[in-house]
Amino acid sequence: MGFGRAASSRAQPPMASSEPSWADIGRIWVPERFRCGASIASMSSLIHPARSSVIEEPLDPFSLVAEELSLIANRLRLMVDAEVPSLALAAKYFFKMGVEGKRFRPTVLLLMASALNISKPISASTGAPSSVSHKLRARQQCIAEIAEMIHVASLLHDDVLDDADKRRGIGSLNFVMGNKLAVLAGNFLLSRACIALASLNNTEVLTLIVTIIDNLITGEMMQMKSTSEQCNSMEYYMQKTYYKTASLFSNSCKSIAVLADQTEEVAELAYVYGQNLGLAYQLIDDVLDFTGTSASLGKGSLSDIRHGIVTAPILFAMEEFPQLRDVVKQGFHKPANVNVALDYLGKSRGIERAKELAAEHANRAIEAINSLPKTDTDEVLISRRALIDLTQRVVTRTQ
Amino acid sequence: MGFGRAASSRAQPPMASSEPSWADIGRIWVPERFRCGASIASMSSLIHPARSSVIEEPLDPFSLVAEELSLIANRLRLMVDAEVPSLALAAKYFFKMGVEGKRFRPTVLLLMASALNISKPISASTGAPSSVSHKLRARQQCIAEIAEMIHVASLLHDDVLDDADKRRGIGSLNFVMGNKLAVLAGNFLLSRACIALASLNNTEVLTLIVTIIDNLITGEMMQMKSTSEQCNSMEYYMQKTYYKTASLFSNSCKSIAVLADQTEEVAELAYVYGQNLGLAYQLIDDVLDFTGTSASLGKGSLSDIRHGIVTAPILFAMEEFPQLRDVVKQGFHKPANVNVALDYLGKSRGIERAKELAAEHANRAIEAINSLPKTDTDEVLISRRALIDLTQRVVTRTQ
Numbered sequence: 001m002g003f004g005r006a007a008s009s010r011a012q013p014p015m016a017s018s019e020p021s022w023a024d025i026g027r028i029w030v031p032e033r034f035r036c037g038a039s040i041a042s043m044s045s046l047i048h049p050a051r052s053s054v055i056e057e058p059l060d061p062f063s064l065v066a067e068e069l070s071l072i073a074n075r076l077r078l079m080v081d082a083e084v085p086s087l088a089l090a091a092k093y094f095f096k097m098g099v100e101g102k103r104f105r106p107t108v109l110l111l112m113a114s115a116l117n118i119s120k121p122i123s124a125s126t127g128a129p130s131s132v133s134h135k136l137r138a139r140q141q142c143i144a145e146i147a148e149m150i151h152v153a154s155l156l157h158d159d160v161l162d163d164a165d166k167r168r169g170i171g172s173l174n175f176v177m178g179n180k181l182a183v184l185a186g187n188f189l190l191s192r193a194c195i196a197l198a199s200l201n202n203t204e205v206l207t208l209i210v211t212i213i214d215n216l217i218t219g220e221m222m223q224m225k226s227t228s229e230q231c232n233s234m235e236y237y238m239q240k241t242y243y244k245t246a247s248l249f250s251n252s253c254k255s256i257a258v259l260a261d262q263t264e265e266v267a268e269l270a271y272v273y274g275q276n277l278g279l280a281y282q283l284i285d286d287v288l289d290f291t292g293t294s295a296s297l298g299k300g301s302l303s304d305i306r307h308g309i310v311t312a313p314i315l316f317a318m319e320e321f322p323q324l325r326d327v328v329k330q331g332f333h334k335p336a337n338v339n340v341a342l343d344y345l346g347k348s349r350g351i352e353r354a355k356e357l358a359a360e361h362a363n364r365a366i367e368a369i370n371s372l373p374k375t376d377t378d379e380v381l382i383s384r385r386a387l388i389d390l391t392q393r394v395v396t397r398t399q
Numbered sequence: 400m401g402f403g404r405a406a407s408s409r410a411q412p413p414m415a416s417s418e419p420s421w422a423d424i425g426r427i428w429v430p431e432r433f434r435c436g437a438s439i440a441s442m443s444s445l446i447h448p449a450r451s452s453v454i455e456e457p458l459d460p461f462s463l464v465a466e467e468l469s470l471i472a473n474r475l476r477l478m479v480d481a482e483v484p485s486l487a488l489a490a491k492y493f494f495k496m497g498v499e500g501k502r503f504r505p506t507v508l509l510l511m512a513s514a515l516n517i518s519k520p521i522s523a524s525t526g527a528p529s530s531v532s533h534k535l536r537a538r539q540q541c542i543a544e545i546a547e548m549i550h551v552a553s554l555l556h557d558d559v560l561d562d563a564d565k566r567r568g569i570g571s572l573n574f575v576m577g578n579k580l581a582v583l584a585g586n587f588l589l590s591r592a593c594i595a596l597a598s599l600n601n602t603e604v605l606t607l608i609v610t611i612i613d614n615l616i617t618g619e620m621m622q623m624k625s626t627s628e629q630c631n632s633m634e635y636y637m638q639k640t641y642y643k644t645a646s647l648f649s650n651s652c653k654s655i656a657v658l659a660d661q662t663e664e665v666a667e668l669a670y671v672y673g674q675n676l677g678l679a680y681q682l683i684d685d686v687l688d689f690t691g692t693s694a695s696l697g698k699g700s701l702s703d704i705r706h707g708i709v710t711a712p713i714l715f716a717m718e719e720f721p722q723l724r725d726v727v728k729q730g731f732h733k734p735a736n737v738n739v740a741l742d743y744l745g746k747s748r749g750i751e752r753a754k755e756l757a758a759e760h761a762n763r764a765i766e767a768i769n770s771l772p773k774t775d776t777d778e779v780l781i782s783r784r785a786l787i788d789l790t791q792r793v794v795t796r797t798q
Contacts (some may be wrong), residue, residue, distance in 0.1 A: 160559070160582050183559050183582055184620055187589075191613040194593060200603045206605070214590040221583055351524045 061386035061393075062103070065110040069103050074146050106144035106150055108249065108277065108390060112256045112270055113140040118375050139259050142196055146209060147252040149193040154216050158188035208251040215263050217242030223309060234315045238279070241285050245285075245318035246278025268303075269368045273387065276365035281394050283358035286311035287351055292399060305341060308332050312343060312357060317350035355395070362395045450557050460792075461502070464509040470503050471544050502680060504550055505543035507676065508646065511655045511669055512539040513782035517774050538658050541595055545608060546651040548592040553615050555585035603657050608652040616649075618642030622708060633714045637678070645677025668767045672786065675764035678795050682757035685710035686750055687742075691798060704740060707731050709748035711756065713740060716749035754794070761794045 060068070110239055119134075160182045181235045190213065222230075222240040230236040253274030257267035289304045290313055302312050308331055324344045333340050345351065366388050375381065461468070461654030516532075561582045589612065596608055614769040621629075621639040656666035688703045689712055703710050707730055717723045723743045731737050746752065765787050774780065 017765055032434075157582055157586065160578055179559055179578060180623060183556055184616055184623070187556065187612075188616045188620075190589070191609065191616055194609040195606070195613060198602060201602045203600045207594075210590065210593045210597050213586075214594060217586045217590055224579060224583070266549075301793060359774050 003353065009020065032143070059382065059386055059389055061111060061390045062107055064114075064383065065107055065384050068110050068141060068144075069106055072148070073103070073142060074136050076145060076148060103148075104281075105147045105248065105252070108387070109144040109147060109252055109256055110138070110273070111255050111274070111383045111386050112273070113137065113260070113389070114379060115369065115387055116257055116260050116262055116270065117377070117380050117383075118267060118373055139200055142200060143205070143209075143252055143255050143259065146193045146196050147212075147248060148213055149189045149196075150209070150216070151248060152203055153186040153189035153193070154220075156182045156189070160186075171308060200259070202259065204242065205255045208255045212248045212251045215243040215247035219245075219247075231310050231328060232315070232318060232325055234312070235314060237310070237315055241279060242275070243283045245282040246275050249274035249278035249281075255263050266372065269371055273365045273368040276361040276368070277394065280358040280361040280365065283312055283354055283361065284395055284397060287313055287354050287358070288397075288399065290345065290351060302342075305332055305338055312351040312354040313345055315350075316353040317341075317345045317348035320348040320350075358395050362391045365391045407570055425603065425769065458781065458785055458788055460510060460789045461506055463785050464506055466664070467509050467540060467543075468505055471540060471547065472502070475544060475547060502547075503680075504546045504651070507537070507673070507786070508543040508546060508651055508655055510782045510789070511652050511672070512536065512659070512784050513659055513778060514768065514771065514786055515656055515659050515665060515669065516779050516782075517690045517772055517776070520676070535659060538599055539655050541599060541607075542604070542651055542654050542658065545592045545595050546597065546611075546647060548595075549608070550587045550612055550647060551616070552585040553619075554586035554608040555581045555588070557619075559585075559798045599658070601658065605634055607654045607657070611650045613695060614642040614646035618644075630709050630716070630727055630768065631717060631724055633711070636709070636711060636714055640678060641682045644681040645674050648673030648677035648680075655762075665771065668770055672764045675760040675767070676790055676793065679757040679760040679764065682711055682753055682760065683796065685796055686712060686753050686757070687796075687798065688743065701741075711753040712744055712749040714748035714749075715752040716740075716744045719747040719749075757794050761790045762798075764790045767787050 010021045012043070042095070094111070161177050198207055200206070219240050219242075222243065226236065226240075230256070251274070254267050254271040257270040262270075286304065289302060289311065305314065310328055314324070318328070321344045324341060327337050327340050330337055332341070367382050367386050369391075372384065419481055448744065466498050559578050594607070598604055599605070618639050618641075621635070625635065625639075649670045651672070653666050653670040656669040661669075685703065688701060688710065704713065713723070713727065717727070720743045723740060726736050726739050726743070729736055729739070768786050768790075771783065
């Protein structure tokens with residue numbers, strides 16, 4: 001099986017000869033998996049694959065899978081509606097909000113399924129490749145549904161975890177019902193995800209997906225219970241970010257490859273793509289929490305720092321202005337401290353360096369796609385280009 | 400494979416020729432599974448198996464598996480302690496409380512494992528039955544751990560769902576942290592349960608256990624969102640009770656049999672035992688909520704009715720005094736309504752009929768044990784007697 005042009009670098013430890021950077025931190029907290037990541041190349045050299053006929057067509061990653069996305073959205077709504085009518089309200093809340101990234105995860109996973117649609121074995125018994133391929137696609141769609149259910153479940157539970165104090169002004173019954181619904185609806189979605197998972201009957205995929213759920217909890221716990229020292233640690237922040245955001249991308253992308261019976265190498269490339277896409281996504285999210293407006297962010301601007309959550313821009317600013325550590329230590333209950341931190345951030349390269357780190361991870365994600373086995377199939381090439389395009393959108397978005 | 404003396408009745412629909420009773424309700428809401436339940440026989444005829452040498456020894460079901468129980472408890476504590484230290488508090492809260500039934504589920508499951516320790520195939524390749532048997536036992540212990548984790552997770556989430564209003568007098572941070580910890584600790588346990596489940600690598604068991612989680616949520620939702628008509632329905636109550644309590648027993652008992660590679664018939668008998676034990680357990684719990692004292696119940700007496708939860712004794716009382724429906728419809732926000740309901744209950748046969756229904760289900764559970772394949776092995780016979788003894792304790796307990 002032939003690999004793309006980045007393949008030769010895969011035998012060496014990534015970045016072994018280059019200067020250490022924060023992107024290297026990734027290797028510390030997910031050491032095994034990170035080893036197969038390709039070395040960093042400049043973005044411009046990566047977004048121009050050889051076949052110009054494919055790249056010159058205008059491309060919208062979301063429209064490539066629009067039909068399947070609506071199929072998946074309908075199935076998810078049906079599941080929620082049919083079983084317990086009261087849960088529909090909670091689920092619809094998140095469907096209606098128009099949150100950025102609402103269909104981002106299923107889009108990535110469906111595109112990954114097409115990007116890996118190579119060397120499909122034809123069933124010897126039935127001699128019906130299209131039916132085999134249809135069955136595989138249905139199983140891969142199931143992963144997209146499961147990932148979305150887990151994502152929405154984590155949003156529902158975050159509502160209880162993060163916003164409980166905001167609701168205290170509301171009447172007692174509503175407050176309690178809000179928590180009840182959020183917890184039960186989250187549990188309900190997780191349980192439905194597990195049932196769907198059981199139906200796939202694949203132990204490796206089961207383990208990968210359950211790892212996502214476990215990581216989400218660990219990440220939330222790390223955020224909730226961090227010591228002052230941990231709050232100042234870039235390594236801790238990256239580990240938490242992997243658990244809370246990137247694990248869902250990495251493990252579900254790998255699941256798509258596992259279901260397709262791809263080699264361990266291809267599965268690891270899918271994992272590395274998801275991992276780095278997820279990290280880049282969250283880093284930009286953290287930047288936008290400072291630079292965006294309330295409307296464009298879809299949540300209150302500066303919401304992280306106001307909740308005492310220290311993210312990459314502030315951590316980088318701390319390196320230039322160590323006195324910022326004391327401000328962070330005091331906490332952000334006082335709005336004055338938020339302003340002090342923002343002053344330091346403005347004077348520092350914090351925002352810039354966080355964006356650079358996001359770009360490094362985006363490059364690693366792109367490199368993983370370019371390291372996939374060679375193919376001449378247009379659909380596969382277009383899907384790979386769409387995954388690269390999505391990655392670029394993630395780091396260049398302004399909302 | 401030979402079956403016990405109740406086997407002949409299994410071909411007929413249970414209770415087909417007898418008067419309808421509330422025990423029949425069971426067949427409506429879990430129709431498929433209930434079909435293999437044996438007909439009801441009097442308790443006195445069931446608790447005297449033929450082998451007097453076994454039955455005459457004094458027997459304590461809990462001490463039979465004491466060593467394994469402490470092994471399981473240690474493993475569970477280690478899992479909670481090792482991963483996220485902050486969760487230990489939440490988990491220990493439930494370990495410390497000394498709640499009745501704390502080790503009830505693992506006890507039932509370990510005894511079921513021994514009760515089904517029959518016709519074990521010896522590994523042809525290794526010729527080492529003891530090692531095979533040791534491995535099976537370890538897998539069955541894993542089911543006991545998983546069941547306990549799911550049970551404790553549901554207690555932790557119930558804390559958020561039921562007691563949120565009670566905590567409102569406490570400072571904001573504690574309140575929010577209480578909810579946070581309860582939700583996260585519950586999720587953590589569920590996720591650990593799923594990881595343990597994945598390691599068993601058995602799709603049928605996975606589906607059975609995930610069904611428990613799904614049923615727990617559905618049951619909680621049914622309790623939270625019932626209409627006035629549903630509140631007055633015995634069928635609705637029994638269905639909710641199955642989901643909230645009995646499903647854990649039925650599906651985990653069946654899992655024990657599935658892991659042991661028992662026949663579908665034996666697995667169904669294990670299911671029927673768990674199902675009816677669980678129903679009997681909850682019915683008596685609901686009776687004790689009226690008749691017990693606060694101390695002996697481990698929670699405030701009358702707590703169900705004060706939370707507006709209508710259980711079997713009141714439902715039976717309603718049949719004798721239809722005017723009680725109006726009181727239930729008004730709700731129990733006013734303590735006066737609680738007193739009116741208690742007056743009706745006292746005049747009715749509500750408590751008595753709830754106990755009779757519990758006894759009917761206990762008999763069905765005992766019948767299932769007596770219908771298991773014949774054996775001459777003392778350990779197996781003792782374990783079966785212990786399961787019968789446990790069932791009797793469930794319906795005769797006063798706390």
